Amino acid sequence: MDNHAHFIIDANGADISKIMHFINYKYAMWFNKRYSRHGHLFQDRFKSKIVKDERYLLP
Numbered sequence: 001m002d003n004h005a006h007f008i009i010d011a012n013g014a015d016i017s018k019i020m021h022f023i024n025y026k027y028a029m030w031f032n033k034r035y036s037r038h039g040h041l042f043q044d045r046f047k048s049k050i051v052k053d054e055r056y057l058l059p
Contacts, residue, residue: 008051020046
């Protein structure tokens with residue numbers, strides 16, 4: 001699917017919300033500049049899941 005992305009982030013105790021905010025902000029800035037747009041790109045809050053082993057990574 002080309003309408004979302006999957007990230008594997010080792011937060012190592014960091015606040016995942018701050019990490020995702022930074023990623024979303026930087027991407028929105030790049031996208032808006034490239035396509036002469038402004039405003040929000042994403043509708044909903046991100047979803048996160050703890051990956052305990054490699055089985056979670058399989059389709």
